[in-house]
Amino acid sequence: MFSLLRLATSLTMDQFAWSKKEALYYMGLVMSAGAVIACATFLAIGPLCKRFPERKVLLWGGFFLMVVGRILYIPWGSAPAVIAWSGSEINTTSSDNLTSQFNNLTEPLGCPPSQEWCFYTPAMTITQFLVGYVFTALGYPIGVTLIQTIFSKILGPRPQGVWMGIMTGAGCLSRVMGPIFVSYIYTHLGTIWTFSITGAMLVACMIWLQLVDKKLVVIDSPVSSAQRKDREEALQMKLIQEERTIIIHEQEDTLLKNENDTALQKFS
Secondary structure (H helix, E strand, C coil): CHHHHHHHHHHHHHHHCCCHHHHHHHHHHHHHHHHHHHHHHHHHHHHHHHHCCHHHHHHHHHHHHHHHHHHHHCCCCCCECCECCCHHHCCCCCHHHHHHHHHCCCCCCCECCCCHHHHCCECCCHHHHHHHHHHHHHHHHHHHHHHHHHHHHHHCCCCHHHHHHHHHHHHHHHHHHHHHHHHHHHHHHCHHHHHHHHHHHHHHHHHHHHHCHHHHCCCCCHHHHHHHHHHHHHHHHHHHHHHHHHHHHHHHHHHHHHHHHHHHHHHC
């Protein structure tokens, strides 16, 4: 998700021949809509997990939707992207490209000629970009939330802070290295390779989750069972002590009443 956000502005400028101003404006709208979708998805996680096992929601609601999003980003069209020729290198292969370049002489629009794949790789369509973004905005919140939830439950009585810190640190490292890797692949190999590789990585994660599915089922460990037994025994002892205290108080009250009765009889 973070790799996609890092790449989104450059991707739209290359594929749709948008200016920097247009790319920032339209991506702001798209990301705002994606944030609303993500918030709605967060609210739906609870009801979904009550109806289906958490690991299944993670697999098919999180990873699978993101895989679909990556597949949708693989270009559908047949025509290559508009090439951002500069100066005297204006491309005259199409009237639309010619008009676009003459109207924006100060800022060549389109895919840079330095990226060789721009000449032969089909361009993305705005429709597939938006639909793919919606699938990603739906799958990412589910994946992030349930990965942490399931991992925390599997840890059980183990030190939560240490292991959750390790997982969070690994996530931060991926947020640093992921955009660098994706940007390098995109610049040198293009959209097909970029989204094929990231999609394949997600598919590999899905396969791995399916293989370890039984290990993701949270079962009470012997330590937790022993702790529960100790708590139950302590509770029983506390109840017994409270009952003894009540009996002692009742006996004292009875004894005091008898003494009072005896004193009244002597006085009378």
